[in-house]
Amino acid sequence: MSWLAKIKSRSISVLPIQAGGCRGCLLQFFLSLSLYSEIKGITVTGNPGQADLLLITGCINEQSKKAILEIYEKIPEPKAVISIGACSCSGSLFKKEGKGIYAAEDILPVDAWVRGCTPNPEEIPGTIVRAVECAYEKVK
Amino acid sequence: MGRRWTGKQSYNFVCKILGMKHTGFELFLIAAEQSEKTLKIEYKFKKGDQLDSIEINVPENSVIPSVKDIFPGGLWMQQEIARRFPVSFGAGESEDQLKPGYSPIEWGPFHPLLSEPALFKIQSKDEVVDSISISTGYNYRGIEELCEGEKPAVVLEMLERTSLISGISTGIAFAFAVEKINNIEIPEKAKWIRLILNEMSCFKANLYCLNQIAQCLGLLSDGSEVFRLIDLFNESAEQICDHPQLLGITKIEGVSTDISRGNIYAANAVLQDMKKELESLKSKWTNTHSIYKRLETTGFIDSNTAKQMSGRAARGAGVYEDPRKYSCLPYQLLTYTVPTSRGSNCLSRTMLLIDDLLLSLLLIDQGVENLPDGNATINFNIAGSGKVIVREQDAYGEIVVLVSQENGNIKFIKTRNSTTLNFPFLPDVLKGCELTDLPLVLTSLNMDLSGMEK
Numbered sequence: 001m002s003w004l005a006k007i008k009s010r011s012i013s014v015l016p017i018q019a020g021g022c023r024g025c026l027l028q029f030f031l032s033l034s035l036y037s038e039i040k041g042i043t044v045t046g047n048p049g050q051a052d053l054l055l056i057t058g059c060i061n062e063q064s065k066k067a068i069l070e071i072y073e074k075i076p077e078p079k080a081v082i083s084i085g086a087c088s089c090s091g092s093l094f095k096k097e098g099k100g101i102y103a104a105e106d107i108l109p110v111d112a113w114v115r116g117c118t119p120n121p122e123e124i125p126g127t128i129v130r131a132v133e134c135a136y137e138k139v140k
Numbered sequence: 141m142g143r144r145w146t147g148k149q150s151y152n153f154v155c156k157i158l159g160m161k162h163t164g165f166e167l168f169l170i171a172a173e174q175s176e177k178t179l180k181i182e183y184k185f186k187k188g189d190q191l192d193s194i195e196i197n198v199p200e201n202s203v204i205p206s207v208k209d210i211f212p213g214g215l216w217m218q219q220e221i222a223r224r225f226p227v228s229f230g231a232g233e234s235e236d237q238l239k240p241g242y243s244p245i246e247w248g249p250f251h252p253l254l255s256e257p258a259l260f261k262i263q264s265k266d267e268v269v270d271s272i273s274i275s276t277g278y279n280y281r282g283i284e285e286l287c288e289g290e291k292p293a294v295v296l297e298m299l300e301r302t303s304l305i306s307g308i309s310t311g312i313a314f315a316f317a318v319e320k321i322n323n324i325e326i327p328e329k330a331k332w333i334r335l336i337l338n339e340m341s342c343f344k345a346n347l348y349c350l351n352q353i354a355q356c357l358g359l360l361s362d363g364s365e366v367f368r369l370i371d372l373f374n375e376s377a378e379q380i381c382d383h384p385q386l387l388g389i390t391k392i393e394g395v396s397t398d399i400s401r402g403n404i405y406a407a408n409a410v411l412q413d414m415k416k417e418l419e420s421l422k423s424k425w426t427n428t429h430s431i432y433k434r435l436e437t438t439g440f441i442d443s444n445t446a447k448q449m450s451g452r453a454a455r456g457a458g459v460y461e462d463p464r465k466y467s468c469l470p471y472q473l474l475t476y477t478v479p480t481s482r483g484s485n486c487l488s489r490t491m492l493l494i495d496d497l498l499l500s501l502l503l504i505d506q507g508v509e510n511l512p513d514g515n516a517t518i519n520f521n522i523a524g525s526g527k528v529i530v531r532e533q534d535a536y537g538e539i540v541v542l543v544s545q546e547n548g549n550i551k552f553i554k555t556r557n558s559t560t561l562n563f564p565f566l567p568d569v570l571k572g573c574e575l576t577d578l579p580l581v582l583t584s585l586n587m588d589l590s591g592m593e594k
Contacts, residue, residue: 024304024385027348034367093298094286117301118385 011041012132015051015075017068021058024118025085029055032121042128048074052132056110059087059094060102072108080135082127083110086117111135144203156194157210160185165192167211168561169529169540171554172221179227183207183214184529184542189466191529198227206230208564212448215564217556224285239263242270245575260578267575272567287553292318292392292522295550299541300387305348305588306557308341309534310541311390314553316468317543318392321526328470330394330516335469336404336507337386337395338533343411343500344373344385345535346493349586350421353490356580357431362421369414376407394517401511408508415501422494435487439581441569446484449565451537451558452492453585457484463538466531474506486584493586496535523548534558536586559588 018026033042045051048071060068072081083104086092095101104110112131114123145153160167165185173180179202183194198204206229208215218229247260261273283302287295292314300311312334319326347370354363374384380399381389389396425431441449446457454461455478462478464471479495481488527544537558544551562585573581 022301022304022307024301024307027304031367031370034364035371093294093301094283096286099282099286117387118304 011043012053012128013043013045013051014053014055014128015045015048015071016055016057017064017071019056019058019060019064019068019088021085021087023058025057025087028118028121029057029084029124032124035121042125048072049076051075051079052135053080053082053128054108055082055084055128056088056104056108057084059091060104060107062100065102065107069107078132078135078139080111080131081108082112082114082131084114084124085119086115089113089115092117145205150205153194153196154205154210157183157207160192160194161210163187165190167207167214168538169542169554169556170207170214170217170221171542171552172225172227173544173552174225179225181221181227184540186531200226203228203230212564213450213561216560220560224282239270241265247578262575262578264575269570269573269575269578272570274563274566284553284555287550290550291548292545292550295553296390296392297388299553299555300390302555303557303588304385305345305536306341306534306539308386308390309338309532309539310555310557312338312469313530313532313539313541314543315390315392316532317528317530317541318522318545320468320528320530321543321545322520322522322524324393324518324520324522326394327515327518328512329398329514331468331470332507332511333395333399333516334390335471336504336511337380337389338469339500339503339507340373340377340380340411341386342533342535343497343504344370344377345588346497346500347373349493349535349583350497352583353493353580356583357434359431362424365417365421369417372410372414376410379403379407391517392522393520394515396517398516404508404511408504411501411504415498418494418497418501422491426491432487434580435490435584436483436485438577439486439489439569439573439584441484443484445565445568450561451586452489452496453562453565455480456489456492458482461537463531463533466538467533468530469532470510471503471533473510474503476503476506486580489584489586493584536588557588559586562587563589 016026016029054072054075056068081104083089087094088104091101091103095103111134112127114120114127165187167183168186169184171182171184177200179198179200181196181198185192196204204227206218208218222228242263242265245262245264247262259275262269263271283298287298296311296314299314300307302310347366351363351366351370354366377384377386380403381397383389425435441453441457443457446454447459450461458480460478460480476499479492479499481492525546527542529540529542532539532541534557539557540555542554544553569585570578570581
């Protein structure tokens with residue numbers, strides 16, 4: 001049945017998480033889905049059970065860390081994680097000693113990053129596709 | 141166990157607050173500052189451009205009377221203070237018990253289509269909301285706390301990233317506050333550039349709102365059309381300051397780059413072209429019976445509640461409100477009329493939203509026409525001390541920034557936007573609303589939860 005895995009017969013379901021921030025990155029993501037639709041088949045889901053990819057935006061604090069880990073556990077394998085925006089990639093201006101702000105890679109194995117405050121929407125759909133392909137490769 | 145005030149102390153305090161209410165003042169900010177084991181709480185009131193305040197000093201772990209029965213809009217500001225400092229306001233809020241026969245629904249904070257994580261605990265019967273309790277989920281960064289002790293330039297960068305919606309407006313208000321503390325008079329050109337940028341920021345935020353309303357109505361092609369306008373806006377913003385969100389251009393002593401007149405004219409031409417499309421969208425929505433009826437029959441707010449609210453929720457009920465009058469930007473030199481409408485429903489608020497977009501275009505155009513020549517920045521020492529409050533226009537209403545500076549470093553700041561005032565009214569407004577209408581009603585109220593200090 002290996003030939004079946006090669007055929008991408010279904011769309012990529014993305015579960016975006018707004019960990020705490022200005023919501024600029026999430027809006028750039030929705031903007032990218034609306035404008036750069038040459039890459040078809042990226043859908044948004046709210047159900048971790050149906051998701052292929054976890055998209056993290058915003059500053060991760062103690063409360064959101066717990067929620068993100070809980071959601072990550074519920075996503076079936078193969079799964080990918082991408083971190084979008086300066087806040088989730090590095091903590092940005094808000095990451096200070098002892099303030100309990102985390103970057104996405106501090107808490108999860110991140111497959112791809114789209115850096116920038118705010119990130120370029122043109123880069124987001126391609127990154128999603130490549131991250132999911134990498135996740136499938138790893139399982140093989 | 142907290143130390144509760146004596147009856148006489150509580151009586152005196154409540155009398156003072158009531159006195160403010162009876163003399164026509166409105167509560168518009170509650171700020172707290174901690175020094176050793178004492179807490180200083182300031183209640184700021186406004187009546188037009190007149191400001192007044194009541195200050196109380198209380199020991200740690202005190203329980204002081206809540207002002208929510210006199211000024212319901214103060215509830216959320218009290219909660220913010222109670223979460224950060226060792227003080228509580230009146231009796232704690234009790235959780236609603238589930239009534240027999242009613243269904244509990246938890247909406248958010250993980251739902252990705254909700255623009256901001258907020259947890260809505262809803263009790264509904266027959267798909268109609270009976271009661272709702274709302275908390276702002278996990279979206280907490282504590283920007284106010286992170287700003288303490290920092291240099292103004294760092295604080296400005298953080299405040300610009302408070303919210304995509306009011307980000308640049310908060311930054312501009314903060315820059316004006318620091319300049320006031322240090323007696324800096326920035327060049328005229330910088331003021332006009334800031335005015336143009338502030339209106340552009342409001343314009344973009346309102347476009348996002350329009351897109352959300354289109355999506356809530358199921359008008360996906362209109363939503364995509366609005367996204368196309370946002371993309372065009374981003375391109376014109378990049379022409380001005382190399383950043384689609386207009387970040388990084390505001391500076392304490394003016395603006396960071398002197399924008400060329402040619403670039404501003406080019407960006408303005410792109411923006412003014414959107415006027416026709418917005419007008420045609422407005423005409424399409426008002427002339428399509430199904431859209432008109434859907435908007436008209438949802439999200440009604442009674443006039444008494446609407447009068448106590450702020451921003452478009454109030455203006456949609458015919459209440460005149462113009463925060464631009466109290467701005468540090470040269471709005472008084474421009475000719476404009478603030479739109480208001482009647483009906484107090486989703487239709488009136490949505491049409492106001494489009495009118496606000498058109499108003500922003502008008503103000504940007506006038507700002508570009510009035511742009512003077514000269515320098516856009518000056519060099520000045522910002523090592524002063526003082527405390528200042530600044531009121532500024534943002535996309536959804538008024539934004540207030542209280543800044544205290546000591547020897548060049550920020551001692552504390554307190555910000556609040558119109559959502560902070562409107563938030564406590566949400567449970568009453570949403571009661572009786574059908575579950576399917578909930579996203580539309582919430583979107584039409586333009587809640588910018590990122591701009592609140594949670």
